[in-house]
Amino acid sequence: MSKPDTATAKRVTSDWGAALPGFSECRPLRLLRRIGPVVQGVTLDRTTAGDGYFPTAHIHALVREFPVISLTLGQRMVTLSGIQESVSFARHSNEYQSAARRLVAQSRLSLDEPPTISSVVDALYEHVSVQQGRGLPPTVRELEDGVLIAAVAGELSLVESGLRLARQMDVWPKSRLPLDRKGSGIWLTGLEEQIADPSVLSDVVEQQIYFHKLVKVPTVRRNLEVEGRCHEAILAASAGDELFTSAAGHELLFNCDDYSNEVVSALRSFVKDD
Numbered sequence: 001m002s003k004p005d006t007a008t009a010k011r012v013t014s015d016w017g018a019a020l021p022g023f024s025e026c027r028p029l030r031l032l033r034r035i036g037p038v039v040q041g042v043t044l045d046r047t048t049a050g051d052g053y054f055p056t057a058h059i060h061a062l063v064r065e066f067p068v069i070s071l072t073l074g075q076r077m078v079t080l081s082g083i084q085e086s087v088s089f090a091r092h093s094n095e096y097q098s099a100a101r102r103l104v105a106q107s108r109l110s111l112d113e114p115p116t117i118s119s120v121v122d123a124l125y126e127h128v129s130v131q132q133g134r135g136l137p138p139t140v141r142e143l144e145d146g147v148l149i150a151a152v153a154g155e156l157s158l159v160e161s162g163l164r165l166a167r168q169m170d171v172w173p174k175s176r177l178p179l180d181r182k183g184s185g186i187w188l189t190g191l192e193e194q195i196a197d198p199s200v201l202s203d204v205v206e207q208q209i210y211f212h213k214l215v216k217v218p219t220v221r222r223n224l225e226v227e228g229r230c231h232e233a234i235l236a237a238s239a240g241d242e243l244f245t246s247a248a249g250h251e252l253l254f255n256c257d258d259y260s261n262e263v264v265s266a267l268r269s270f271v272k273d274d
Contacts, residue, residue, distance in 0.1 A: 003050035019100035052088040062208040063148035151195035
């Protein structure tokens, strides 16, 4: 079968958008939604022959300059035996709803309710640990993404967890490490320098939102997330505590500022369109 025309690709994308209502149809065969500094996506990755597609759940971190939306933590739909499974364009109408349900069930991160930042970072760290346990090449980029996402989101405990993982990089044989690796000390110092000023990371995130034309991609439940954290911190603080001078208070203030920046970015986009 020949490759599908533009109309077919748009129809397929629209069908998947209806099956996954929390996502926005960003471009043909790609649906996205944004969770703060993270993009969560479902990409309908074309087969080699071009006559079908692999439904693929993934994320992309906006914390570094990158020319495309990556398929980080990419997870293709699989059969019961674990074999990657595609959907042919010819049978799309009969199969896409079942395929969407299976992808939702198989995805490590929720495709229904938006995952939290902490669950995204945990998934990245888990991937790093699994690679380490199997003796596979280290997933340096995934580890860096986790630490940077946690830093820009003000998740200080997750930053520390990531740095502990980073300090364990030397357990991999040198033959498995990237050829351009300059040593764990230099790399770790560079990572720590990147997270020292979260406002710089916030600027990178905002730049990447514009670069990838994600301003109108829905940002999910950030207001409720920030409100929930404030409520938990206030309840946990004792009567004599100076909440906003504490570490928890600084984290809350950063999250409020981050959410405010997201609102301002969205409003600016509507002004530009007018």
